[in-house]
Amino acid sequence: MNRARENRWLVILGVISVVFLFGAPEVLELFTIINLTTAIALALLALSLGLVWGYGGILCFGQTAFFGLGAYAYVVAAINFGGTSWAVVVAILVAAGFAAVLGYFVFYGRVSDVYLAVITLTVSLIFYNLMRRTSGPEYKIGDALLGGFNGINAPPLNVPGDASWFLFPEDLFYVAMTALIIGYFGCVWLVRSHFGRVAVAIRENELRAELIGYDIRLNKLLLFTIAGGIAGAAGVLFANGVGRVTPDLFNLYNAALTIIWVIVGGRGTLIGPILGAFGMFYLTSTLGQQSSINNNLVLGVILVIFVLLVPRGIVPSVIDLWDRRRGHRGAMAGQGRRRRRRNRSATEAHDEG
Known part of the structure; x- marks a missing residue:
């Protein structure tokens, strides 16, 4: 797609997004708006993986590690701070910081792509098993009990600077949709920048990019860190959408589902993972309302079909x-x-x- 046509589609997409942002709460029921907020959070998670995998060539099988860390960090910080104004910032910084630390050891250790996928998945499963074993009253951070497999209730977002003014579900939808729009167009700007073009060059041929003079390890680390921060922001929105965070955020099912979103929507694009997340969210929600067909079987069939017949x-x-x-x-x-x-x-x- 040439740049002029891509710009036209971006303008059209921006207009549609703004119309949806302001129009959806006016015509949809409250229950649908709440579900949409959750779907938007998952779409932001898919966007983070679409960025790091599609443009950086980094298959992060454990993107849910940063997603869950962001959600837990938000809840713990909000409980201890008595408000959510700084809790959101803390959550994003914790997710991005952990991604930076993990990425440093992985990329500067020259770990291959296959092992990187295994390592990130293993980290996510470690968090899953660790958080499930924090049921006792001794497992707490400040005033926040971690709750084990039961999880923690998530304090609702408040207006910045006023901890007593909580956002209603419609207000939360505005925040979530705005975050998704900013995240998407921010990623578009990033991949169009010099840094983004270097990331694509590294994805296509690491050796050639390194011989030209680019620091491939630093570029990968920065992209990995940015994607981790976006996933952390998605965790914040998800915690507010469902009202609770549990260790299931880290489990294998969610890790695999994130990969499926990107594969279905289209790796190498930014809008594809978002559409894939929305479509698969409502598909799994619909399948969850019946008991004759197993959800995992359907997801497995979809994955096989797309890998074999629609690989792009x-x-x-x-x-x-x-x-x-x-x-x-x-x-x-x-x-x-x-x-x-x-x-x-x-x-x-x-x-x-």
Whole structure:
């Protein structure tokens, strides 16, 4: 897709997003708005993985580690601070900071991509098992009891500077949707910048990028840290959407589901993972309302179908199909113009004769 057409689509997408931001609470029921807020949080998580995997070539199988850390850090900080104004900042910094520490040892240790995926997944499962064993009253951080497998109730977001003014579900939807819009267009700006182009170059050929003179380890670490911070912000929104954080945020099911969102939507795009997260969220919600079909079986079939038949995902495949159709119409139009010119030339030659 050329830059001019991409800019047009970005403008259209921005307009649709703003209309949805202000229009959805006016026409949808409260229950739907609450579900949408949760879906938006998961879409932000998918965006973080789409950034680090699609543009950095870093398969982070444990992106839920930063997601869960952000959620837990938000709740613990909010309980101890008595408000959420600084808790959001703390959550994002904790998730990004942990991603930076983990990424430092992984990238500067020259760990291969396969082992990186295993390490991040292992870290996420370690958090899952660790948090499940914090049920006793002795497991607390300040005034916040960790709660073990039962989790912790999440304090609702308040207006910055006023801990007594809590946001209603409609207000939380505005915050979540605004965060998703800012996150998406921020990532678009990032991948279009010099840093983003270097990240893509490293993804395509690490050795060549390093021989040119780029510090591939530092670039990977920065991208990994940014994605961790975005996942932490998603954890904050998810904690507010469901009202509770539990160790299940770190489990294998959610880790695999995040990968499926990106594969279905389209790796190498930013809008693809977001659409994949929304679509899969409502699919799993619908499947959860019945008991005749196993959810995991359906997800497994979807994963196999996309890996074998649509490996690039929905968005890149649709773009390719659109380009081929436009190219075919352009070729047909060109043939028609050439045919008309030949007929006109033949007519003129006949008249002259």
